Amino acid sequence: MTDFLADRDAWLTTNCSIARTLDVVGNRSTLLLLREASMGTRRFDQFAARVGISEPVAAARLKQLVADGLLERRPYREPGQRTRDEYVLTDKGAQLVPVLVALRQWGDTWAADAAGPSVRVEHHDCGAEVHAVLRCAAGHDVEPDGIDVRPGPGLLRANRD
Amino acid sequence: MTDFLADRDAWLTTNCSIARTLDVVGNRSTLLLLREASMGTRRFDQFAARVGISEPVAAARLKQLVADGLLERRPYREPGQRTRDEYVLTDKGAQLVPVLVALRQWGDTWAADAAGPSVRVEHHDCGAEVHAVLRCAAGHDVEPDGIDVRPGPGLLRANRD
DNA sequence: TAGCTGACTTTGCTATCCCTAAGTCAGCCC
DNA sequence: GGGCTGACTTAGGGATAGCAAAGTCAGCTA
Numbered sequence: 001m002t003d004f005l006a007d008r009d010a011w012l013t014t015n016c017s018i019a020r021t022l023d024v025v026g027n028r029s030t031l032l033l034l035r036e037a038s039m040g041t042r043r044f045d046q047f048a049a050r051v052g053i054s055e056p057v058a059a060a061r062l063k064q065l066v067a068d069g070l071l072e073r074r075p076y077r078e079p080g081q082r083t084r085d086e087y088v089l090t091d092k093g094a095q096l097v098p099v100l101v102a103l104r105q106w107g108d109t110w111a112a113d114a115a116g117p118s119v120r121v122e123h124h125d126c127g128a129e130v131h132a133v134l135r136c137a138a139g140h141d142v143e144p145d146g147i148d149v150r151p152g153p154g155l156l157r158a159n160r161d
Numbered sequence: 162m163t164d165f166l167a168d169r170d171a172w173l174t175t176n177c178s179i180a181r182t183l184d185v186v187g188n189r190s191t192l193l194l195l196r197e198a199s200m201g202t203r204r205f206d207q208f209a210a211r212v213g214i215s216e217p218v219a220a221a222r223l224k225q226l227v228a229d230g231l232l233e234r235r236p237y238r239e240p241g242q243r244t245r246d247e248y249v250l251t252d253k254g255a256q257l258v259p260v261l262v263a264l265r266q267w268g269d270t271w272a273a274d275a276a277g278p279s280v281r282v283e284h285h286d287c288g289a290e291v292h293a294v295l296r297c298a299a300g301h302d303v304e305p306d307g308i309d310v311r312p313g314p315g316l317l318r319a320n321r322d
Numbered sequence: 323t324a325g326c327t328g329a330c331t332t333t334g335c336t337a338t339c340c341c342t343a344a345g346t347c348a349g350c351c352c
Numbered sequence: 353g354g355g356c357t358g359a360c361t362t363a364g365g366g367a368t369a370g371c372a373a374a375g376t377c378a379g380c381t382a
Contacts, residue, residue, distance in 0.1 A: 015279040017268025018196050018261060019189075024272070026189045027339075028180075035179050039310050044359055054341055059360055082349045084358070096267055097305035098293045100179060102259040107178025110253060111185070116314035118176040123297035124307045130297045132259045136284035137292070144258035146285045149200050153277035188369075205329055215371055220330055243379045245328070324382090331376070338369075345362070351355085 015154050024068050025096065029053050029061050031103070034089075037071060038097055042086035062087055070096070102132040176315050185229050186257065190214050190222050192264070195250075198232060199258055203247035223248055231257070263293040 025031055032051040041047055048058035065071040070093035073085040101121060108117040121130045134142040186192055193212040202208055209219035226232040231254035234246040262282060269278040282291045295303040 015274050016193075016196075017265045017273055017278050017280075019193060019268075020272035021264045021268035022189050022192060026192075028183050028187045029340085031183060031187075032180060035177075038305075055360070056342095056362085057340060060339095080350080081358085082351095092271060094305040095270065096263075097308070098263040098295055099260060099267065101295055101308075102257075102263050102293060103182045104178045106257055106260065107180075107182035109256065111181035112178055113176050113315045117178050118313050118316040119178075120311045120313040122309045122311055123299065123301055123303050124309050126297060126299050126301060127309075128297035128299035128301070130295050130303050130308050132263060132293050133296050134259055134262055134291050135294050135296075136287060136289035138284065138287050138289040140284055140287060140289070142284050142291050144199075144255040147258070147262075147291050148283045148285050148288075150281045150283055152279050152281040154274045155279040190369080216330070217332085217372095218370060221369090242328085243381095326381080327379100329377090332374080334372095336369100336371075339367085341364100341366075343363090346360080348357100348359090350357095352353100 021099075024070070025099075027061075029057055030065065031100070033058070033061055033065065034070065034093060034096055035100055037087060037089045037093065038100060042076075042088060043084075044087075047087070065093070069093075098132050101130065105132055182260075185231070186260075188222075190218055191226065192261070194219070194222055194226060195231065195254060195257055196261055198248060198250045198254065199261060203237075203249060204245075205248075208248070226254070230254075259293050262291065266293055 025034065029051060032053075033047055036047055036050050041050055044058065044062070045055075047062065048055050051058070053061075062071065066073055066087070069090055071087045072090050074088050075083055076086045077083050104117075104119075104121065112118075122128065123130050134144070134147070136142050186195065190212060193214075194208055197208055197211050202211055205219065205223070206216075208223065209216050212219070214222075223232065227234055227248070230251055232248045233251050235249050236244055237247045238244045265278075265280075265282065273279075283289065284291050295305070295308070297303050
């Protein structure tokens with residue numbers, strides 16, 4: 001099993017965590033809605049306007065995000081307005097923030113305007129810029145090419161005759 | 162400008178780094194192809210088989226990934242075979258690895274089989290498990306709810322009359 | 323030089339995503 | 353209790369992403 005990468009064809013793709021995550025957030029509008037939610041957007045029309053999608057799409061995606069447990073509907077009341085629901089990130093949804101930060105970081109480096117990126121992400125406590133980095137459980141910083149992929153407990157193998 | 166999040170509607174979405182990254186890798190098959198590339202897959206038919214996509218789709222996406230500079234075609238020759246091209250991650254492509262790790266991590270937590278995730282990502286140097294974490298330039302660990310979003314140098318504002 | 327093989331391309335179809343435009347509906351204000 | 357407003361839904365249609373099946377093509381091997 002040492003050189004198990006060569007054996008890669010024997011794996012089944014049915015238990016790939018990346019693919020399963022993409023089943024939930026694998027389209028553009030869903031990730032952009034989560035971007036908005038992580039930046040404090042809460043109301044339906046603001047989601048649609050800020051993401052730049054139509055209302056039918058916003059309604060469908062928000063409904064799915066609530067069904068998947070990434071957003072939560074919570075009643076609220078503005079003064080002089082009637083009761084409404086707002087959409088707030090759950091803990092499950094907030095755990096996707098590293099994905100958003102990593103995506104933003106790549107775009108800042110490779111796709112920003114000459115003037116630079118449009119937003120800057122800061123640490124709330126100290127104001128320093130925030131990055132997504134790879135780190136191992138022993139505390140070392142890890143470079144993108146410094147990772148090895150090994151079989152995990154849920155690895156399924158195809159039957160080979 | 163202190164409470165600029167309330168002013169969010171004045172932003173234009175045209176210079177959002179997340180959206181621009183999604184313009185490049187915003188569909189399922191592209192990210193799964195990058196997953197494969199980061200795990201060492203190099204040949205056309207292996208990409209198609211391991212990602213579970215048809216050959217026409219694999220051809221189109223790989224071509225686009227090369228055009229976008231995330232993959233590079235490199236001639237190689239196996240003994241007794243003719244010369245072919247293989248697809249290898251460029252530095253630009255490798256910088257998306259944190260995105261893949263963050264996606265995998267979320268799937269491991271929220272969408273894995275009861276038996277656990279199918280693969281484990283280890284630090285090449287020490288074997289400890291690798292995670293995507295948020296860290297600020299001052300060296301602090303940052304929680305998903307510990308970030309503030311501020312205007313950056315490339316922020317475009319809509320004209321307001 | 324004939325055949326094999328890996329790497330695609332072509333064709334034709336389906337499904338999903340997203341759009342605009344026009345409804346619907348609930349409940350606070352007056 | 354009639355109107356307004358925010359939050360959707362419905363209807364109809366275009367673009368993109370995906371599939372399977374079959375065809376092309378280059379260049380080693382024999």
